[in-house]
Amino acid sequence: MENLLDINFLIESFPTIISRLPITIGIAVGSLIISLLIGLTTALIKIYQVPVLKTFTTCYISFIRGTPLLVQIYLVFYGIPKVIYFFQTEYGWLQHIDVNIIPPEIYALLAFSINLGAYLSETIRSAIESVDRGQFEAARAIGMSPTQMMLKIIFPQALAVAIPNLGNMFISTIKDTSLVFIIGVIDIMGQAKILGSRGLAFFEVYIAVSIVYWIVCIVVERLLVLVEKRARRYERGVIS
Structure with a gap:
C-alpha cells in the first residue's frame, strides 16, 4: 500500500493546494457576476428583438456554444x-495600457465571463x-414603466425559475477553472500540478485536489439550495 499511495504526501499537500482556493473561487x-450582466443584456436584446444587436447576439451565442472553452481561453489570452x-x-x-503587466487572472476572468454569459443568456x-404573460399586462395596466415591471414583477419570478440552472453552471465553472493553469494562473489545480512535479507524486496530489473540488462543490450546492428557497418566497402561496 505504501508503494501505491503515499498517504503522508497526500495529507501534507492539502494546505498548499487549499492556499490557492481564493484564486479559483x-x-x-467574478465571472458569474460579469456573465450575469452579459446574459441579462443579451437575453433582453433577444426578447425585445433589437435590430442589429439581435444578429450580433445570436452570432455571439452560437460561436461560444460551438467552440471549446479551452480555445476561448487561448483566444482571449x-x-x-x-x-x-x-x-x-x-x-x-x-x-496607458501595458499588456505586459496584465495578470493572467484578468484574461481568465474575461474568458470565463464571455463563455458563461452566452449560456446564461438562454437560461x-x-x-x-x-x-x-398576464403579469406583464397587469404591470402595464397599473402604469408601471418597463424598468419597474422588470425589477419588481418579472425578475423576482424569473429568478426562482433560473436559479437551478444558474447553480449548475456556477458549479461547472468552478470545475472548469482547472483549465486556467494553461495561461499561467496558479489556482488549486495549478498548485497540484506543481506539487506533483516536485515530488513525482501526481496520483496523490490529484486525489487531494479532487477532494478539494468535491467539498467546494458540495458547499456551493448547499448554499444554492438556501438561495433557491429564499427566491421562492415570491411564488404564489409561499410566505416569506
Missing part, C-alpha cells in the same frame, strides 16, 4: 494583447419568458 464568482497593441500602434489609443431568456 475568485475567478468563478493571445487576442486581447494583439488588439490593444493594434490600437496603440495604428491609432494611438490605449497608450435568463427562458426564465423571463416562463413568467405568465
